[in-house]
Amino acid sequence: MGSALGGVLSIAVYTWREGMRKKTLIGFLILSILVIFGSQFITAFLTTSSDAGSQSELDVKLIKDICVTTISIFGMLITIFVSASVVPTEVDNKVIYTVLSKPVRRFQYLLGKFLGVQFIIIINLVLMGGLFFFALYLKERVLPTLLLYSILLTYFQFLIVSAFTFAVSCTANSAVLPTIGGLFIYITGNLTEYLKDVYDRSGQTQQALDTWIGYAAYGLYNVLPNLQYFDLKDQILYLASNDAPRDTIFSQLIIYGLLYGLAGYLMSYWIFRRKEL
Amino acid sequence: MQKFPSIAVPILAIAALALGSAQGRRLGHLEECERFYRWMVSSSTQMRLFGDPGKPPPGEDPEKYVDDELFAKLVELTEPILPDVPVGEADYNKLTGKPLEKVIRYTAAPHVEEDTEAVPEEDVAEEQDKTGEGQKTIYTEEQRQRDLALWNLALSPESSGLRKELWTAHRDGRIAAFGTQLGVEGLYQERGTQISLANMFFGFRKMAANLVWLEVDRYWHKGQMHRMLPLMKTCVTLDPEFIDAYLLGAWHMAYNATAPMTDTSWELRTYDPVHEWWVGDKERYFFYGVDFLKDGIRKNPRNYKLYFDLGFAIYEIKLENHVDAIKYLSEAIRLDHDRWVRRTLYRLKGIDERFEESKEGWEDYLAKWPSNLVAPRFIKFMEGEILDRETDYAAKSARAADTMLARAQERGDAAAIAQWTTAAAEAHAKEADLYVKAKAFWSSIYREDAEEHEKETYAGARLLRIEAMEQRSKGLFEEAAVTIDRARWMSNEFWDLGTKLLMDIKQEGKLPMALTDVRYIERSKVEEEYTRHLPKSIAGRLYRFTQGTWTCVSIGPGAGYQGEELTPIEQDSDVLIQLEYTNPEVVRVIQELDGNIVLKAGDKWYEYRSKEPAQKSKLFDPAQAA
Numbered sequence: 001m002g003s004a005l006g007g008v009l010s011i012a013v014y015t016w017r018e019g020m021r022k023k024t025l026i027g028f029l030i031l032s033i034l035v036i037f038g039s040q041f042i043t044a045f046l047t048t049s050s051d052a053g054s055q056s057e058l059d060v061k062l063i064k065d066i067c068v069t070t071i072s073i074f075g076m077l078i079t080i081f082v083s084a085s086v087v088p089t090e091v092d093n094k095v096i097y098t099v100l101s102k103p104v105r106r107f108q109y110l111l112g113k114f115l116g117v118q119f120i121i122i123i124n125l126v127l128m129g130g131l132f133f134f135a136l137y138l139k140e141r142v143l144p145t146l147l148l149y150s151i152l153l154t155y156f157q158f159l160i161v162s163a164f165t166f167a168v169s170c171t172a173n174s175a176v177l178p179t180i181g182g183l184f185i186y187i188t189g190n191l192t193e194y195l196k197d198v199y200d201r202s203g204q205t206q207q208a209l210d211t212w213i214g215y216a217a218y219g220l221y222n223v224l225p226n227l228q229y230f231d232l233k234d235q236i237l238y239l240a241s242n243d244a245p246r247d248t249i250f251s252q253l254i255i256y257g258l259l260y261g262l263a264g265y266l267m268s269y270w271i272f273r274r275k276e277l
Numbered sequence: 278m279q280k281f282p283s284i285a286v287p288i289l290a291i292a293a294l295a296l297g298s299a300q301g302r303r304l305g306h307l308e309e310c311e312r313f314y315r316w317m318v319s320s321s322t323q324m325r326l327f328g329d330p331g332k333p334p335p336g337e338d339p340e341k342y343v344d345d346e347l348f349a350k351l352v353e354l355t356e357p358i359l360p361d362v363p364v365g366e367a368d369y370n371k372l373t374g375k376p377l378e379k380v381i382r383y384t385a386a387p388h389v390e391e392d393t394e395a396v397p398e399e400d401v402a403e404e405q406d407k408t409g410e411g412q413k414t415i416y417t418e419e420q421r422q423r424d425l426a427l428w429n430l431a432l433s434p435e436s437s438g439l440r441k442e443l444w445t446a447h448r449d450g451r452i453a454a455f456g457t458q459l460g461v462e463g464l465y466q467e468r469g470t471q472i473s474l475a476n477m478f479f480g481f482r483k484m485a486a487n488l489v490w491l492e493v494d495r496y497w498h499k500g501q502m503h504r505m506l507p508l509m510k511t512c513v514t515l516d517p518e519f520i521d522a523y524l525l526g527a528w529h530m531a532y533n534a535t536a537p538m539t540d541t542s543w544e545l546r547t548y549d550p551v552h553e554w555w556v557g558d559k560e561r562y563f564f565y566g567v568d569f570l571k572d573g574i575r576k577n578p579r580n581y582k583l584y585f586d587l588g589f590a591i592y593e594i595k596l597e598n599h600v601d602a603i604k605y606l607s608e609a610i611r612l613d614h615d616r617w618v619r620r621t622l623y624r625l626k627g628i629d630e631r632f633e634e635s636k637e638g639w640e641d642y643l644a645k646w647p648s649n650l651v652a653p654r655f656i657k658f659m660e661g662e663i664l665d666r667e668t669d670y671a672a673k674s675a676r677a678a679d680t681m682l683a684r685a686q687e688r689g690d691a692a693a694i695a696q697w698t699t700a701a702a703e704a705h706a707k708e709a710d711l712y713v714k715a716k717a718f719w720s721s722i723y724r725e726d727a728e729e730h731e732k733e734t735y736a737g738a739r740l741l742r743i744e745a746m747e748q749r750s751k752g753l754f755e756e757a758a759v760t761i762d763r764a765r766w767m768s769n770e771f772w773d774l775g776t777k778l779l780m781d782i783k784q785e786g787k788l789p790m791a792l793t794d795v796r797y798i799e800r801s802k803v804e805e806e807y808t809r810h811l812p813k814s815i816a817g818r819l820y821r822f823t824q825g826t827w828t829c830v831s832i833g834p835g836a837g838y839q840g841e842e843l844t845p846i847e848q849d850s851d852v853l854i855q856l857e858y859t860n861p862e863v864v865r866v867i868q869e870l871d872g873n874i875v876l877k878a879g880d881k882w883y884e885y886r887s888k889e890p891a892q893k894s895k896l897f898d899p900a901q902a903a
Contacts, residue, residue: 057520057521058521058525061487061519061521062487065483065484065486065487066484066487068483069481069483069484072481073481197448200448222298222301222302223294223298225297225301226301226304226305229301229304229308234483248307249304249307249308249311252300252303252304252307253304255300256297256300256301256304259293259296259297259300260293260294260297262293263290263293263294263297266286266287266289266290266293267290269286270286270287270290273286
């Protein structure tokens with residue numbers, strides 16, 4: 001058991017090292033860090049009333065918005081690119097054969113890869129979030145602890161996308177298809193709410209097809225992950241005083257992320273163990 | 278697993294998906310509950326402040342919206358469920374006079390100081406530098422508990438039917454109370470804004486709002502105000518939680534847009550029944566600001582800054598409407614707020630002649646922050662104002678006793694003569710005594726022997742006012758005019774009141790007028806013609822004019838006339854003069870208002886019946902009314 005876990009960890013660490021060397025990821029990371037750093041100066045030319053407090057709050061709002069958007073965009077891109085490429089790249093350059101010829105089971109290999117991907121996502125999030133944390137602290141001089149909760153939720157959102165992209169990547173021999181699949185998963189995950197709307201409005205024409213489309217939409221709505229639930233990560237950051245007491249929602253969201261992450265990983269394992277290598 | 282690997286993994290994957298799906302349903306339920314909770318808070322606040330649970334967007338058919346219907350159901354649902362809360366003095370409907378529904382009262386806990394422990398001296402200086410420091414100490418535990426109870430109600434099966442109804446109506450675009458409380462999707466049904474679906478994609482609409490705001494700022498630097506207005510609306514539509522956009526937008530409208538404009542002459546103004554004011558090109562912008570901030574309040578009902586800016590920056594500073602200013606500042610201090618909000622509120626209460634309330638507020642404030650330098654000063658001022666008011670009332674009481682005595686003498690009623698002789702003597706003695714006390718009080722604050730810069734000039738002006746009033750009562754009008762003129766030059770804060778008094782004295786004494794005095798009086802007459810029948814606040818009581826009768830609709834924060842039994846009193850009758858003797862505050866009401874008046878004196882309600890109908894004004898024509 002110990003050696004099995006050790007093997008998984010070795011693969012995870014190797015994947016992480018490999019991933020962090022990728023120029024695309026470093027490019028995304030540098031860009032995001034530049035934007036987060038630049039958010040400090042964007043408000044310099046804005047007009048505000050003479051109230052200094054108001055000026056400062058507008059600055060903070062703009063910094064938060066820019067940083068949240070940056071982390072979401074670049075974090076998601078990094079997540080999709082990493083998740084989509086780790087397995088197909090190894091298949092493509094045949095490294096996978098060397099690894100699997102050793103006493104490593106496919107389960108261990110895949111778990112190691114998956115954990116490695118999560119390390120990369122977490123490290124990137126920590127770097128971007130850390131800079132965001134620092135930028136906010138510089139502005140407010142108060143430790144923005146709520147940001148940590150927001151970053152945590154962001155991670156679980158990325159975990160879902162990452163797990164399903166990883167599953168798609170196990171079917172492919174190149175990273176192109178899984179990357180497109182990952183983007184599609186992200187977009188679909190954000191539009192799940194519309195499937196409910198389709199269901200609610202179905203049946204109005206009294207035609208069978210219309211009704212069946214409604215049922216199909218409802219089925220998909222229930223099965224597909226809804227990434228918009230994670231909008232709470234933005235709300236936590238702004239903490240409007242008319243928000244509901246939502247401690248329960250926070251923990252439920254983490255469970256939601258873990259369950260879909262697990263489902264995504266199991267699907268990837270199911271696909272991978274049948275893959276001919 | 279080892280035995281059936283090909284089945285176990287997909288079964289596990291499907292099980293995880295099914296569990297995820299079940300968890301998703303739970304989250305969906307929580308999200309629905311959260312929306313319901315926000316709607317409860319927002320619509321209740323809107324009912325309390327504006328009298329409706331949600332205002333349909335301009336240009337939309339109001340029949341389409343079901344806010345009223347759903348709110349009635351909410352009231353029905355919550356009445357037996359929510360715990361009883363006492364009806365506070367401000368918890369009544371300003372139009373019907375009835376107590377507000379339980380859910381409306383429940384969503385806003387009264388402002389009570391929880392922790393009366395004084396802030397330590399060493400912390401004060403540091404605390405003064407921090408914006409928002411007042412927030413943590415004043416937001417009440419009671420409010421937190423009530424919010425939790427509302428949240429539990431939102432989660433409960435009892436509210437399930439109404440939750441579904443709300444969600445269906447929201448989905449069909451039949452809820453006007455959209456905003457942060459219901460998610461942003463509903464916002465995009467509003468007309469007049471150019472928002473594409475791309476803007477709301479993936480939660481990046483806040484960033485889109487920021488970009489629009491940068492554009493607003495660019496137009497501001499170019500002086501293109503006309504381009505800013507629609508963009509500001511777009512900005513807050515994209516991000517209804519963008520509080521600074523509301524604040525700065527309203528500031529642009531009420532201050533910057535109007536800065537180069539001159540006041541519109543009364544003749545060119547039109548009456549705006551919604552805002553109950555006469556507006557021209559310039560004044561309309563003030564109300565654009567008002568409406569913009571009210572829109573912000575509808576969408577962010579618990580942000581004190583919106584209330585403060587609406588109350589102070591626009592209603593008080595721009596419109597000089599103390600009543601609405603106090604209304605919104607009182608609302609602001611129920612929420613998380615900074616300390617200066619309370620200070621401003623207490624000052625405005627003093628200006629609106631709610632001296633006792635103001636004094637009480639300042640005393641609470643001082644108990645919490647003992648090192649504050651402003652509070653003791655205003656406590657003294659309020660004590661002085663109360664003393665001055667008592668002195669004025671004593672004078673009025675004495676005049677009434679004199680009148681009753683003269684009438685008794687005319688009738689030759691010996692018993693009445695004896696009674697009123699004593700009463701008049703006592704009243705005059707009281708008046709003289711209070712004059713002495715008031716003088717001594719203001720003198721002690723003024724400190725005549727102090728250095729010039731250390732003198733309290735407002736107290737000096739009040740002292741001179743007493744002197745002028747004494748001179749006036751003796752018929753020494755020239756001396757009184759000179760004295761009051763000195764007083765108004767002595768203190769900036771006394772200027773407006775001093776000018777009004779000076780004009781009164783000059784007119785009463787038939788003194789020669791300067792050209793500026795004549796113009797002042799003429800301007801006042803024209804203004805009076807337009808504003809005579811607008812709602813008026815007299816000594817902290819608000820009166821509204823309808824169909825030839827003034828009615829007291831609120832007394833301080835409390836309820837006004839609510840259909841109580843009325844005692845009729847005729848103009849110039851003995852009953853009225855006796856009432857003026859016992860309750861001299863009615864003299865001022867009768868002097869300042871015209872026509873019939875429903876007023877309160879002591880614990881009783883009276884209907885004052887004037888011999889003359891209310892005067893003609895731009896809002897009322899007695900001939901047509903007859």
